[in-house]
Amino acid sequence: MARYNPKEIEPKWRQRWDDEKAFLTSADRARPKYYVLEMFPYPSGRIHLGHVRNYAMGDVIARFKRARGFNVLHPMGWDAFGLPAENAAMQTGSHPRDWTYANIEAMRRELKQIGLAIDWSREFATCDVGYYRWQQKLFLDFWQAGLVERRESYVNWDPVDRTVLANEQVIDGKGWRSGATVERKKLSQWFLKITDKAEDLLAALDDGRLKGWPDNVRLMQRNWIGKSKGAVVRFRFADGTSARANSPSPHPEEQKAPSPFETLRPQGEGAFCVSKDAPDGFRDVEIYTTRPDTLFGASFIAVAPDHPLAQGFAKTDAKAAAFIAECQKTGTSQEAIDKAEKKGFRLPLNAEHPFIDGRALPVYIANFILMGYGTGAIFGCPAHDARDLDFARKYGLAVIPVVLPPGEDAASFAIGDEPYLGPGTLYNSEFLDGLSVDDAIDAAVRKIESMGAGRAATQFRLRDWGVSRQRYWGCPIPAIHCEKCGVVPVPEKDLPIILPEVPASAFRTPGNPLDRMPEWRNVPCPECRGHAERETDTFDTFVDSSWYFARFAAAREDRPLDRADADYWLPVDQYIGGVEHAILHLLYARFFIRGMKDTGHLSVEEPFANLFTQGMVTHATYRDDEGQWLLPEDVIVEAGKATRADTGEAVTIGPIEKMSKSKKNVVSPDEIVSKYGADAIRWFILSDSPPERDVEWTDAGCNGAWKLVARIWETVEPAKGALMKAHDLSRAPADADIELRRATHGAIAAVTEDIENFRFNKAIARIYEFLTAIRKAAGVSSLSLQGASPQEPRSLNRPPHPDPLPPKTGGEGEGTWALPEALSALVRLIAPFTPHLAEECWETLGGEGLVCNAPWPEADPALLQKETLILPVQVNGKRRGEISVAASAETRAIESAALSEAGVKRHIEGLTVRKIVVVPGRIVNIVAS
RNA sequence: GCGGGCGUGGCGGAACCGGUAGACGCAACGGACUUAAAAUCCGUUGAGGGCAACCUCGUGCGGGUUCAAGUCCCGCCGCCCGCACCA
Secondary structure, eight states, X not given: OOOOOHHHHHHHHHHHHHHTTTTSOOOOOSSOEEEEEEOOOOOOSSOOHHHHHHHHHHHHHHHHHHHTTOEEEOOOOBOOOSHHHHHHHHHHXXXXXXXXXXXXXXXXXXXXXXXOOOOGGGOOBTTXXXXXXXXXXXXXXXXXXXXXXXEEEEEEEETTTTEEEOGGGEETTEETTTOXXXXXXXXXXXXXXXXXXXXXXXXHHHSSTTTBSOHHHHHHHHHHHOOEEEEEEEEEEESSOXXXXXXXXXXXXXXXXXXXXXXXXXXXXXXXXXXXXXXXXXXXXXXXXXXXXXXXXXXXXXEOTTSHHHHHHHHHOHHHHHHHHHHHHSOOSHHHHHHOXXXXXXXXXXXXXXXXXXXXXXXXXXXXOOTTSTTSEEEEOGGGOHHHHHHHHHHTOOOOOOEEOTTOOTTTOOOOSSOOOSOOEEOSOGGGXXXXXXXXXXXXXXXXXXXXXXXXXXXXXXXXXEOEEOOSSSOBOOEEEEXXXXXXXXXXXXXXXXXXXXXXXXXXXXXXXXXGOHHHHEEEOTTTOSEEEEOOOEEOHHHHTTSHHHHHHHOBTTBSOOHHHHHHHOSBSEEEEEGGGTTHHHHHHHHHHHHHHHTTSOOOSOSBSBEEEEOOEEEEEEEOTTOOEEOGGGEEEETTEEEETTTOOEEEEEEEEEOOTTTTOOOOHHHHHHHHOHHHHHHHHHHSSOTTSOEEOOHHHHHHHHHHHHHHHHHHGGGTTTTTSOOOTTSXXXXXXXXXXXXXXXXXXXXXXXXXXXXXXXXXXXXXXXXHHHHHHHTTSSSOOTTSOOSOOGGGGSOOOSSOOOOOOOSTTTTTOHHHHHHHHHHHHHTTTSHHHHHHHHHHHTOSSOGGGSOXXXXXXXXXXOSEEEEEEEETTXXXXXXXXXXXOOHHHHHHHHHTOHHHHHHHTTSOEEEEEEETTTEEEEEEO
């Protein structure tokens, strides 16, 4: 028998699939649709094993759903704009476009080797004009719908490269490439108003619209959106407080003395007190709080260094300015924030407590207040907030508990080193006394509102999405800046705004080449025809990936989407990708779909009905004595010791980590394909670990997968033509046939369920078991395999089955001879995992057509039920034997069988049986003492 | 710090809703084939004891609930992930 040779067989079948257009999506709307999609790759140059795992999973689902009769859409494309192309241009002098398209060519070739059931006719790259022109159109629509805003915001600015950096690109305050100290710079930026959709983005996480998403991703999005409910409260500034400006505020009790601001209580609506000390125009400060119930515990007010009030003081007060500058120097890294001490700068200003006449609250600029959240100002309640407590202890401010924990005594309860954050009863709080925290929050808000001092408010952590990038290699933002008319949208008839040609050398100069192209940049204003300039920013590449899945489903040359097609295919039924996209990409796409719905492009509410986040591919790391990383292919590992392949020197084996170029623990899929074939890779990468967990790539493991491929071929090959032969129906089935049929239908049921539930590792384990069952049966089955193992399989020495099922008659080997049926099922069960091997086997067996078009095997329920059960019997919870009973046996019969079992008898001798627990179909437990 | 998750053989991992712990794979060991090796095939493999039938122990640690706990509850320990001064 010829050994299975994937090098010849695999390309042959890929050619057949191409020739027969096997995976072109049909327009057949009669069948239920199924859209399976893996996150599309960035064309970095090579396919890595992480891609292989991702696409292999999607491919299993796609092939499985096809076999089950779904109209499947399984497309592929390229997330092709982005920074690496410009870096490559800088380093190698090749144009970003050339570099990108060359990479796409190379990666497409590699991907095709994996044997994916993809409709390549729908392929596109986001840098194709045919794609990004419609993105420009969508942007204009969003603009018109009020979802676009242009405003100033702070960015990380690299003064050497003259570009904006993402937070991830700032390392220790320096630009990752230039090494220059990053500046905070205020720039006019384009924003998409994702916060307009915050409520709905949040609501959908919990109302069942995303029930097919993993809990952890939903949780991460919920935290990211970060909704909190509370109140905005206005604190008026008190007059005449500057005398004590720089001394810590005394304890409130000590402040009883004739209060200068007692008389300044508002006399009615509209009466304001104007502090002499506050900068012009500041009469009060609005704070945001989630705990209005603790207002009676307030002992200070603090504002962010960026707060207009602080900035106002800084203009005239050098010390204030110095303090603010100091705060801004503190890094934004987590470590810096952890270590940063709470610091405040006392402004010459007091605020009035809205509820307590005469309580003066000192006002500080504090380094721990963020301008970007709430109003950028807080009231401090040290007794019930950790940060406020730190601050109060440092500056000697009052700590007034107002929530009494259950079971504590009001007279003795005191705050120590920890604030009290839990539930309890309000006290020290006048009209709130005796209320629970929740009731007090409501009561306080009502009071504030009735006083006109504030209002209930909801806050989100989510910020609007800044989409401007000062980059060449991205989708141009279709806007024009006119001196007279301001910012004007590009008229739709002028789309697309095509990226202009630039020489590759342009990328050696820092900054955006588009800024240096007056011939492209200067245009007449679409409104006044006067002088105007194009926007030179391009879109964040996350915009490109926010709607590509819709374009796959419904591309048209003359519009972004065909609505009917989009509504048919969307949402994506199964989306698969890395958990690293749990927030940004998945949130942006959810927002984009909402915007597209608002602007009439489609009707769905959510882009991805089911989401699966797969684990990474890891590998051991290797270093030589000098600490240099070594590629796995340059290392020989034997008996746990590693040596260099070339010199034989010892190599240190490091921890198992995610494959990365920097640590060189990468294995090239290309090489493995040529060594073992695509099927073996696909099999191995899905076999060892559950899909959501990391999988360690090992050569031995892949070799094991290769052995399986060969073993399946050796099992199938001798049964050549088995699906075409007529069977002798007159012969009674052997017991082995019955057993094999049970194994077959058990395997069908189990594998089906496991694939359905994304448990590929278990499905594969079941296939191994099934294969073993076939190989054992093959030796004695009525249709015996030539060349199969000559030994008498041991499992067949079992006692005959008490009640064998009668053989069924009818089509395709079913019921007559167990082996052809088993082989037919086996080949179809492996087809999603090892599609090339399955085709070869299918053809050999004489199956009709291509196996990728064959229907999924159906399990016969009658064969899944057993007539005889083997029940373990426990005595006092310990297993002492097992009994064989008919499935229909009554409890009493089971009990007596259990009691007479030899091992059981031995263990209950001399004891009294107190109770017998019979769990039908499971176990018997005899309680004796 | 806050939120979430996870701890099972030498390794990756199975174990449905509380019901025979360790499926399946890898590695290791023994055997067959071979001049030999590779490949392949057969077998063994949680720990300890026993010639054996079998017995004892065993799912991070300590308690608890239950006829029965890897699974449920309480308290620890360890690891991983996400967020991070969000008022």
